Amino acid sequence: MYPIVKREKLADRIYLMDVKAPRVAQYCEPGQFVIVKVDEVGERIPLTICDYNRKEGLITIVFQTVGSSTERMADLKEGDAFQDFVGPLGCPSDLIHEDIEELKKKKILFVAGGVGTAPVYPQVKWLHEHGVECDVIMGARNKDLLILEDEMREVATNLYVTTDDGSYGFQGTGTAQLQALWDEGVRYDHCVAIGPMIMMKFVCVLTKELGIPTVVSMNPVMVDGTGMCGACRLLVGGEVKFACVDGPEFDGHLVDFDQAMQRQRQYRTEEGRAALKLQEGDTHHGGCGNCE
């Protein structure tokens, strides 16, 4: 079992947890992910590692509740435990393999959307600790859904906060904020975008136009996470790649986002149905449109 030593509600339906998993914490690097399984009947859920403490053997995860497994995860308290917690999986972020002096010469931008802010944080923190400057655009639908703003402010050189509804910071998407900065004459050599697929897609459309190489972190449906099932396959530059072993990070300008988004919807009906059933309990009467 993998005990939870810290639990924090970051925003509506978004939770942060520090989980004791020494085998994962020992060698993990920014960009990698874990798979968690809350209990016997739970799904295996991939989550990007948001922070780690090797000495204490801790891994920080951030998740949003979307179905019955994640709802039960949210119900766990400090002292409770995950039944299964495996990792680190996937390849570490390319940035950590690059020469630090070379990185220092680059102007790096991170664009984070929603819960995607969580996996962006350790990368920005890592760069900051290695003396590399970078800017961050982080956005959410509204003020209440913004997470890790204070933490990010400490490690980012310039932090730009956006909300879709304008309830806080710049009104509009991260893509719009990048366009605005560009129009003001701000230039970047490298971009990392992590968030909902639709957001990553539009960031990539813009950065391709602007000529900024862009890395994205893909989060497709997965089962085993070790390359065995092929559920997470994506088209990258016309080739089939498995996000779990070849990724999760890819060249955003080569990813076929439309197809990835379509595949993401594959199980949406069941997920939604399970969530609705849980919320409505005995009063569930088929409003999900799928029950008889």
Added chain:
Amino acid sequence: MDVLNKVPVREQEPAVRAANFEEVCLGYNEEEAMAEAARCLNCKNAQCMKGCPVSIDIPGFITQVKEGNFKEAYRIISRSSALPAVCGRVCPQETQCEGKCIRGIKGDPVSIGKLERFVADWAREHGIRPECAGEKNGRKVAVIGSGPAGLTCAGDLAKMGYDVTIFEALHEAGGVLVYGIPEFRLPKQEVVAAEVENVRALGVKIETNVVIGKSVTIDELMEDEGFEAVFIGSGAGLPRFMGIPGEQAMGVFSANEYLTRNNLMKAFLEDYDTPVKAGNKVIVVGGGNVAMDAARTARRLGAEVHIVYRRGEEELPARREEIHHAKEEGIIFDLLQNPTELLVDENGCVKGAKIIRMELGEPDESGRRSPVEIPGSEYVMEADTVIMSLGTSPNPLISSTTKGLETNRRKCIVASEENGATSKPGVFAGGDAVTGAATVILAMGAGKAAAAGIDEYLRNK
């Protein structure tokens, strides 16, 4: 009773079992087992043993069954096999022990597999466990993967006194026995978990949720954690696809994914969160045992199922028993046919396959007649689910993170057939990671050979 014919084994009726996940074969009872055992000629030069990759003393245990000494029969089997309840169910006996049985020259061979299964089930039901090891020698050996190869290797090493830890990447021990082979062929709780428990009872530690090559590497296990030798039994790996248009559509799965959702994640049970698309009409592409498992699973989830295979009936690589069971359950075999394209609807869901008819051409170098497309014979088969069961290619997780571990052209780990030794001192390997996808019992044979190899290596170290 006619000695030429085997005692028939009771099975669930096809129409009933096609709608449930309970075990198809019900096995022998005591009387049936003793009657079948009486057919054994107890040959002095037992051919059956030569056909067994783990060399079970077959006439020895059958003699005990004939006399009703089931406990002694179990003791004899478990000297050679850590997983008799599994092997009795999934071994291709017809090409191994039973294929060599003298009785089989005229009449049915002795049902060695069903007898093995009976003995293992009887022992489990009577709480009998394999005998524990004697003295522990305190030397640490790591085993990667808890499938048939790993469990066998670990069990044998523990019996020799080694301090063995198995590292398993998934959340449950058993490897392909848990994620791959369906419940209706191999009950998970009753049979697999019980045999894994028997291996644990020998003193083997099992650490789940550890991905070797990611969580920790082989070099780190040997340098930092004090393991003197390592056995790699990590299994087959990445599923293959056909590379035809439409394969990325929704509703197209690898057999690995479809089976893992059902078997490991228990998607067929209401209480479990992991979903699976049952499908109304399912095409399974391929003709091996995994294809049969996927097809019969889809059938039980309520679908009309077609197996599309590019060669003919004779060439189907699956066991005859599996093909027979599949047909009985109403699975339709569309042979000498091959998909050339998957058709996709406006929502990105698969809606069918363009299929071309094939004929068998001249035999190639391997002696197999290769299928050739018949021009102009294409037609469309509608389907809402397509399952690709085309085999696997090796997973690079371990080979790419272990210094000095040689792989071959097909990216399989190179290991000696005799003792499992790889190019890296102290590292041994066996099973699908070495051979590519094969059978449970061949993996067990390799695990057994490697255990002996590791013992010899450590004694001389």
